[in-house]
Amino acid sequence: GSGVFLIVLRNLSYPPSTPRLRHGRRHQFNPTNVNYRANIWALKSEGCTHVLATSACGGLQEHTHPGDIVLVDQFIDQTRHRIETFYDGQPGHPDGVFHIPMAEPFCEHTRAIVNSVCKGLGMHIHPKGTVLTIEGPRFSSRAESRLWHAWGCDVINMSTVPEVVLAKEAGLCYALIAMVTDYDSWREDQEHVSVEKVLKTFKENAHKAELIIREVIPKLAQKDWTEILRQK
Ligand SMILES: CSC[C@H]1O[C@H](OP(=O)(O)O)[C@H](O)[C@@H]1O
Numbered sequence: 001g002s003g004v005f006l007i008v009l010r011n012l013s014y015p016p017s018t019p020r021l022r023h024g025r026r027h028q029f030n031p032t033n034v035n036y037r038a039n040i041w042a043l044k045s046e047g048c049t050h051v052l053a054t055s056a057c058g059g060l061q062e063h064t065h066p067g068d069i070v071l072v073d074q075f076i077d078q079t080r081h082r083i084e085t086f087y088d089g090q091p092g093h094p095d096g097v098f099h100i101p102m103a104e105p106f107c108e109h110t111r112a113i114v115n116s117v118c119k120g121l122g123m124h125i126h127p128k129g130t131v132l133t134i135e136g137p138r139f140s141s142r143a144e145s146r147l148w149h150a151w152g153c154d155v156i157n158m159s160t161v162p163e164v165v166l167a168k169e170a171g172l173c174y175a176l177i178a179m180v181t182d183y184d185s186w187r188e189d190q191e192h193v194s195v196e197k198v199l200k201t202f203k204e205n206a207h208k209a210e211l212i213i214r215e216v217i218p219k220l221a222q223k224d225w226t227e228i229l230r231q232k
C-alpha cells in the first residue's frame with residue numbers, strides 16, 4: 001500500500017513509540033477492515049498523547065497537486081460501514097452514550113507545530129484543508145469525484161474517519177499530514193487515480209513526510225501540553 005504510518009509520543013517523552021502501520025504489517029487490512037478502535041485504544045493504553053498520521057490522498061482541487069502536502073483541519077464523512085465510537089453499549093466497553101463535539105476534529109496546536117516545521121524546512125504546503133473520506137476500497141466514480149470537487153473539499157482518502165474521531169474520543173492530539181498522490185477522477189485532462197499512480201507519487205514524496213516528522217517529534221516533546229490535554 002501507501003506505506004502509511006502513525007507516529008506517536010508516549011508520555012510526552014522522546015524518542016517516541018514505534019510507528020504503527022494502519023493497514024497491518026503485510027497491508028492485509030483494507031480501509032473498511034482496519035481496526036481503528038484497536039489502534040487508537042492501543043496507543044491510548046500505551047500512554048500516548050499525540051498521533052501524527054500520514055495519508056495518501058487524491059487532490060480534489062486544482063491547487064492540491066500530486067506531490068503537495070495538506071495539513072488537514074476538517075473532514076467530510078462518506079463512510080458507511082465503520083464504528084466511530086468506543087461508547088457502543090457492548091459489555092466491557094465504556095459506559096453510556098457520548099455525543100462528542102466535532103467542530104474541530106484535529107489538534108490545532110499540533111498542526112501549528114507541523115506548519116512551523118514545514119516553513120522552517122522551506123516546504124510549500126497547504127496549512128489547512130478539508131479531507132473527504134470515502135468507504136472504499138473502490139475509488140470514486142467521475143460523477144462522485146466531480147461532486148466532491150464542487151463541495152469544495154481539498155483532498156480525498158479512505159482512512160481519516162473514523163481514526164480522527166476515535167482519537168478525539170480518546171483525548172489524543174491528532175494531526176494529519178495528507179500527501180497528495182493523484183487528482184482522483186474529476187479532471188478529464190489528467191490521468192485518473194489508480195493504485196500504481198498513488199504508489200509512484202507516494203514513493204517520490206515520502207521523504208518529505210519523513211523530514212517533517214523527524215523535526216516535529218522533538219518539538220512536540222519540548223512543549224508543555226498539560227493544560228491542552230486536560231481540556232480534551
Ligand atoms: C492505495 S490507494 C487508497 C488507500 O490509500 C490511502 O491509504 P492511507 O490513508 O492509509 O494512506 C487511502 O486512505 C486508501 O486507504
Ligand SMILES: Nc1ncnc2[nH]cnc12
Nearest residue numbers: 056057058157158184193
Ligand atoms: N483518489 C483517491 N481516493 C481515495 N483514496 C485515495 N488515496 C490516494 N488517492 C486516493
